Amino acid sequence: MNATPQLRPAARHETEALVELAVSTGLFTPDEADLLLRQTLEALHAGTLGADHHAFVAADEPGEPRGWVYFAKRNEPDEPWDLWWIGVAPAHHGTGVGTALLAFVEDFVRARSGRVLYIETSSDDKLAATRAFYRRRGYAEAGQVADFYAQGEDKIVFAKAFEPGAR
Numbered sequence: 001m002n003a004t005p006q007l008r009p010a011a012r013h014e015t016e017a018l019v020e021l022a023v024s025t026g027l028f029t030p031d032e033a034d035l036l037l038r039q040t041l042e043a044l045h046a047g048t049l050g051a052d053h054h055a056f057v058a059a060d061e062p063g064e065p066r067g068w069v070y071f072a073k074r075n076e077p078d079e080p081w082d083l084w085w086i087g088v089a090p091a092h093h094g095t096g097v098g099t100a101l102l103a104f105v106e107d108f109v110r111a112r113s114g115r116v117l118y119i120e121t122s123s124d125d126k127l128a129a130t131r132a133f134y135r136r137r138g139y140a141e142a143g144q145v146a147d148f149y150a151q152g153e154d155k156i157v158f159a160k161a162f163e164p165g166a167r
Helices: 012-024 030-046 097-111 125-136
Strands: 006-009 053-059 065-073 080-088 116-122 140-150 153-161
Touching: 006 097, 012 030, 012 053, 012 065, 012 080, 030 053, 030 065, 053 097, 065 097, 080 097, 097 116, 116 125, 125 153
Parallel strands: 080 116
Antiparallel strands: 006 053, 053 065, 065 080, 116 153, 140 153
């Protein structure tokens, strides 16, 4: 099914399904997903991350999540935001779910006068398609930190600036 999914805030009871989705992408081991994603979602639902942290799910209503995204405003005066995670279940790659999630985040940030959206990713070959996805959607490489994640695995930072009031 390729119909546009419904986007809604992630619910506490979906944490397990969202962590499993992350593992299914092959980008996280179960331990990494548990440490990075489960703990973040639990903190978000507990209200300890602050009001400017958001997780949204793309799903059929009702149905299993097709993808999800986590993003937050930086605590800086010039309105930068970070997209920390965007993931799509492998069965839904190429169906527009990732594009819908990213467009939603961009609109959300613009509506709050966000100036720029940053996305950090890895130089690892398994993320080549991810980096190409961001470039096709107007993100420019804004920086690179050598050996950040491991020897030979750099951190690559993408950025997209928004004009005030632009959509």
